[in-house]
Amino acid sequence: MNDFRPVQMSSPVLTVRQVDAYHAITVVAPGIAERFRSGQFIAVAVGGEQSSMLLRRAFAIHDVKPDYGGTVEFLFAVRGRGTAWLAERRSRDLLDIIGPLGKPFPLPRDPVNCVLVGGGYGSAPLFPLAHALRRRGCRVDLVLGAASAGQVFGAITARRVAETATFTTDDGSFGVRGRVTDALGQVIEDARSDVVYACGPMPMLREVTALAARHDIPVQVSVEETMACGTGVCMSCVVPVVGGDGITRMARSCVDGPVFRGERVRFDDVGTIPFDALGAPGWKARGDEESPVREAG
Amino acid sequence: MIPDLRVRLGELELVNPVMTAAGCAGSGRELAQFFDIARIGAVVTKSVMLEPRAGRPAPRIAETPSGMLSAVGLQGPGIEVFLQRDLPWLLSRGARAAVSVAGGGPGEYAELARRLSEAPGVAMIEVNLSSPDLARRGRHFAHDPEAAARVVRAVRAEARPDIPVFAKLSPDVPDLVGLARVCVEAGADGLAMINTVRGMAIDVDTMRPAVAGGPGGLSGPAIRPIALACVYEVHAALPEVPVIGMGGVRTGADALEFLLAGAGAVAVGTAIFHDPSACVRVLRELEQALVERGVERVASLVGAAHRAPGAAVRG
Numbered sequence: 227m228n229d230f231r232p233v234q235m236s237s238p239v240l241t242v243r244q245v246d247a248y249h250a251i252t253v254v255a256p257g258i259a260e261r262f263r264s265g266q267f268i269a270v271a272v273g274g275e276q277s278s279m280l281l282r283r284a285f286a287i288h289d290v291k292p293d294y295g296g297t298v299e300f301l302f303a304v305r306g307r308g309t310a311w312l313a314e315r316r317s318r319d320l321l322d323i324i325g326p327l328g329k330p331f332p333l334p335r336d337p338v339n340c341v342l343v344g345g346g347y348g349s350a351p352l353f354p355l356a357h358a359l360r361r362r363g364c365r366v367d368l369v370l371g372a373a374s375a376g377q378v379f380g381a382i383t384a385r386r387v388a389e390t391a392t393f394t395t396d397d398g399s400f401g402v403r404g405r406v407t408d409a410l411g412q413v414i415e416d417a418r419s420d421v422v423y424a425c426g427p428m429p430m431l432r433e434v435t436a437l438a439a440r441h442d443i444p445v446q447v448s449v450e451e452t453m454a455c456g457t458g459v460c461m462s463c464v465v466p467v468v469g470g471d472g473i474t475r476m477a478r479s480c481v482d483g484p485v486f487r488g489e490r491v492r493f494d495d496v497g498t499i500p501f502d503a504l505g506a507p508g509w510k511a512r513g514d515e516e517s518p519v520r521e522a523g
Numbered sequence: 524m525i526p527d528l529r530v531r532l533g534e535l536e537l538v539n540p541v542m543t544a545a546g547c548a549g550s551g552r553e554l555a556q557f558f559d560i561a562r563i564g565a566v567v568t569k570s571v572m573l574e575p576r577a578g579r580p581a582p583r584i585a586e587t588p589s590g591m592l593s594a595v596g597l598q599g600p601g602i603e604v605f606l607q608r609d610l611p612w613l614l615s616r617g618a619r620a621a622v623s624v625a626g627g628g629p630g631e632y633a634e635l636a637r638r639l640s641e642a643p644g645v646a647m648i649e650v651n652l653s654s655p656d657l658a659r660r661g662r663h664f665a666h667d668p669e670a671a672a673r674v675v676r677a678v679r680a681e682a683r684p685d686i687p688v689f690a691k692l693s694p695d696v697p698d699l700v701g702l703a704r705v706c707v708e709a710g711a712d713g714l715a716m717i718n719t720v721r722g723m724a725i726d727v728d729t730m731r732p733a734v735a736g737g738p739g740g741l742s743g744p745a746i747r748p749i750a751l752a753c754v755y756e757v758h759a760a761l762p763e764v765p766v767i768g769m770g771g772v773r774t775g776a777d778a779l780e781f782l783l784a785g786a787g788a789v790a791v792g793t794a795i796f797h798d799p800s801a802c803v804r805v806l807r808e809l810e811q812a813l814v815e816r817g818v819e820r821v822a823s824l825v826g827a828a829h830r831a832p833g834a835a836v837r838g
């Protein structure tokens with residue numbers, strides 16, 4: 227059990243490179259590499275030891291290799307000061323990294339047909355998943371989408387690891403014009419998919435989950451909720467998720483996720499506290515209490 | 524020489540002066556993955572309420588320069604689950620468990636104190652006064668000395684006499700020393716300060732408040748000078764009252780600053796989000812700082828900044 231505990235390490239950067247519209251950093255992190263299971267992520271401190279940026283940046287692990295005792299690669303787009311700092315890292319710089327974090331993708335026991343759906347760099351964690359599924363004898367089909375050609379990630383690798391790889395872009399500059407869900411139904415039918423795995427923005431995950439439901443197959447989604455610590459202590463990355471007992475809880479995507487069963491996530495209520503969530507204002511109010519409007523941290 | 528790190532805050536005796544700040548250490552389990560939680564002075568829990576609580580909608584947190592804004596809304600499982608699951612676990616790991624409590628009125632606080640007193644092993648009760656008073660349309664207890672006193676009195680009356688009660692104060696009040704005095708008169712055995720400072724950030728892309736609902740609580744190194752002034756002034760006015768100092772502690776030197784200002788112990792909050800082992804690192808750095816200064820007993824430094832210039836710190 228201890229083997230699954232995340233580790234914190236000061237990891238030397240091996241390479242920083244440009245992959246399509248994204249940056250990819252590979253670090254030497256044996257402890258993380260050996261514990262890693264697909265779907266897990268790392269939380270990286272940015273800005274150096276006395277950084278004024280206190281929140282860790284979370285990134286899905288995109289690749290793990292045995293070189294140098296174990297390397298880990300993650301992918302990002304520059305979106306703010308933290309990722310800009312990361313993009314400036316050079317070989318041999320040290321990064322303060324914690325991982326592997328979060329619940330991995332559950333793998334099927336039997337060699338079933340799996341379709342993997344990614345949006346933008348949400349595709350990143352699907353590649354190690356594809357390899358893990360292939361090792362179990364599963365058929366893997368990939369459907370990858372993005373806004374335009376430059377943001378479709380890993381097209382060449384996709385064709386190599388998957389039985390079929392389908393690409394969609396919003397502007398039609400690469401593959402099929404449209405969204406992943408415009409292509410997914412056909413793929414599910416052609417490949418006789420038994421299960422869907424998806425990672426990407428919430429609206430995409432909602433659509434994919436609805437589509438899987440229409441085909442009556444299970445779907446595992448990995449959410450990309452913004453995190454601050456990655457370790458479960460800050461309570462910021464919550465999403466409303468229905469538990470096995472039918473009760474909705476504000477689940478932390480970093481430790482209770484990031485992988486959830488699609489039908490358990492209340493996509494329409496993300497960004498709110500559903501009125502029937504455990505502990506929501508007015509929830510099971512005791513007789514002697516007024517229905518409170520509460521706040522404060 | 525290995526410095527003596529033991530501290531005594533009234534009846535609260537700790538093996539060393541570093542603890543977690545309420546709401547920043549999860550249930551303890553999350554941090555136990557990174558270090559032995561029995562090694563720090565105490566684990567202060569997030570504020571426990573009577574009922575389960577879902578908290579506030581996301582986004583709950585935003586990064587600001589050397590700090591962060593938060594409005595988590597005290598999400599937690601409620602006292603029942605806390606007593607059944609979290610408290611026994613902390614004790615089984617050898618941690619000293621200080622329990623923070625929050626409620627909507629003195630009655631709820633009293634009930635929490637009663638329940639905690641029935642359980643074995645509670646080292647201290649910290650009364651989070653930055654919780655909305657339901658009888659006063661959500662005004663925080665900490666913002667009204669009378670309301671704060673009622674809560675503290677209620678907790679002290681119900682808590683087992685051997686469990687020290689600390690009142691946790693907010694810096695956003697016109698007269699902090701006055702509030703501190705009122706809490707002590709109401710029966711608080713000590714004070715914990717500071718809670719977060721009201722602040723705000725706006726996302727210029729979405730053009731919306733960065734934290735849902737608008738303002739939130741500012742924490743982290745950005746508030747350390749504010750926190751230090753609070754501890755210094757309260758210690759000057761009430762030198763006999765034990766104080767747990769917090770607000771932006773990130774290094775051993777930061778912890779030392781708080782001790783010198785008059786805090787008998789120091790809590791680490793936001794720094795944990797950046798470094799899950801922050802508490803043990805701060806402890807190690809503090810110990811090193813004592814060695815470098817030839818100080819034998821950390822307790823001898825408490826409030827030393829108030830002494831006349833040149834007065835020796837006796838170890």
Ligand SMILES: Cc1cc2nc3c(=O)[nH]c(=O)nc-3n(C[C@H](O)[C@H](O)[C@H](O)COP(=O)(O)O)c2cc1C
Pocket residue numbers: 460523544545546547568569570593595597623651691716717718719741742743744746769770771772790791792793794
């Ligand atoms: C996310 C978050 C949650 C918090 N939750 C609580 C809480 O439940 N009870 C409480 O008394 N203080 C709470 N606090 C306040 C901290 O305990 C502490 O007083 C404050 O953050 C200043 O210390 P720091 O700068 O080291 O974080 C919380 C702070 C943060 C940032």
